[in-house]
Amino acid sequence: MKKILVTLPLEPQHKAFFASQASGTSEEYEFIYIPTEELKAEDLAEVSVILGSLDAELLPAAKKLEWLQISWAGADAYLRPGLLREDVTLTNASGAYGLAVSEHMVAASFALVRRLHQYARNQQAHLWECRGPITSVEGSKVLALGLGDIGGSYARKMKALGAYVIGVRRRAGEKPDWLDEVHTIDELDELLPRADIVGMALPGGTATAHILDERRLRLLKPGAFVVNCGRGNAIDPAGLKAVLADGTLGGVAMDVTEPEPLPADDPLWDDERILITPHISGQFLLRETFERVVRLSGENLYRYVRGLPLAHVVDRTTGY
Numbered sequence: 481m482k483k484i485l486v487t488l489p490l491e492p493q494h495k496a497f498f499a500s501q502a503s504g505t506s507e508e509y510e511f512i513y514i515p516t517e518e519l520k521a522e523d524l525a526e527v528s529v530i531l532g533s534l535d536a537e538l539l540p541a542a543k544k545l546e547w548l549q550i551s552w553a554g555a556d557a558y559l560r561p562g563l564l565r566e567d568v569t570l571t572n573a574s575g576a577y578g579l580a581v582s583e584h585m586v587a588a589s590f591a592l593v594r595r596l597h598q599y600a601r602n603q604q605a606h607l608w609e610c611r612g613p614i615t616s617v618e619g620s621k622v623l624a625l626g627l628g629d630i631g632g633s634y635a636r637k638m639k640a641l642g643a644y645v646i647g648v649r650r651r652a653g654e655k656p657d658w659l660d661e662v663h664t665i666d667e668l669d670e671l672l673p674r675a676d677i678v679g680m681a682l683p684g685g686t687a688t689a690h691i692l693d694e695r696r697l698r699l700l701k702p703g704a705f706v707v708n709c710g711r712g713n714a715i716d717p718a719g720l721k722a723v724l725a726d727g728t729l730g731g732v733a734m735d736v737t738e739p740e741p742l743p744a745d746d747p748l749w750d751d752e753r754i755l756i757t758p759h760i761s762g763q764f765l766l767r768e769t770f771e772r773v774v775r776l777s778g779e780n781l782y783r784y785v786r787g788l789p790l791a792h793v794v795d796r797t798t799g800y
Contacts, residue, residue: 481508484781485523487516487532488551489764494774498531501782509785529784531777539563547790549780551773553577553629553762554711555794556684570794571780575629576772577762581709581735582633584761585679588733589638592705593617593677597731597755615676615703615730618642623675624659625668625691626710628800631681635659638679646671650687665691672699682710683800694719703730709761712736717748724751735761 486498490513502509514523519534521541530542533550536557547569550558555572558564591597595611602609622643624635631647636658639645647659648668655662663671668691672678678700682688692706693716700706706729708715717738723729733755737748740759748754764770780790794800 481510482528483510483512483526484529484531485512485514485527487514487519487530487534488770488774488777489515490774497774497778498781501778502785505785507785529781531781536560536563542568547571547784549573549777551777554684554799556799559794559796559799566796569790570796571790571792572794572800573773573776574792574800576769576776578629578633579772580766580769581630581681581761582637584735584757585630585634585681585707585709586637586641588707588709588735588755588757589617589622589677589679589705591755592707592731592733593620597733598752601752617677620644620676621646621674623648623671623678624681625678626681626683627662628681628683630709631679632656632658634679634681638677643677646674669696669699672696673701675700675704678704678706680706680708680710680714682714683798684711684713685799687798689713690716690719692716692719694722697723697729700729702728705730705732707733709735712738712740721747724753729753731755733757735759 498511516532516534519538521538524538524542526544527542528544528546530545530548533552540563545568549571551573553572553574555570558570564570593615595614598611618641620643622638622645624631624645624647627635627647627649635645635647639658644660647662648665648671650665652664688711691714697719731753735757736759742748742756749756762769783790
């Protein structure tokens, strides 16, 4: 009998769903339910499958592990050398977060162009004062940097709201109807000066680290906005502060930062052009996100017990 460890906070109907997905084969499976925060190394000794995320430092204790299905889209923490054996299949929850994170990105885009974050400061100060001119999402040029589940969802929404949307992806491909243009990442320097809003939903990895450094941030037109809900290290914080000091950027919304959490004494907290949220665009705060993770994990469980190829397998070399 193989043991399946589940760290997701499942309700009875979810457990019944997982049990049904693992039934109908000659192999028997035992489900073990332990919340992530209560998990100990000894709990991993006999498990063949883990459904849900856990502290990556515990993974060396999982000597019999065959498959790890994490509940996040980002797998960076599980790819550090010495944590996960090469023969273990790692799958992520890519596809579960597009709805929640893209809506956050749209909301942040509107907050920036309408100065809503600045009016929130006025409210805290009991100050009845106009913050000055605004711009519009409709008619703006939006650069969607990253066209996966999240970036693609953001691009579709912004296109529907009347923006001219330029998509940027790693490799060339056919242009979908919900993009006005599509380009590859090596054209980024030519695209940045055209953007009114840059929406970032990039995966982690060395290829995207500090992709918006000081040089590239200075390519943006005066008054441009940046929304980052991908990886905090996609924006070089030193470069960002240098450009902010020049007063040319219209504003930046960051749900992710470098470092994370952002230290309480970091000057970005006090800059009125910055909208900061504590990495909450995803997670399970939207119920549908959790339901999608459960469905995705259950569908992969069905495949695993029948020896079928798993979906959402993470490439160990790229991290996605």
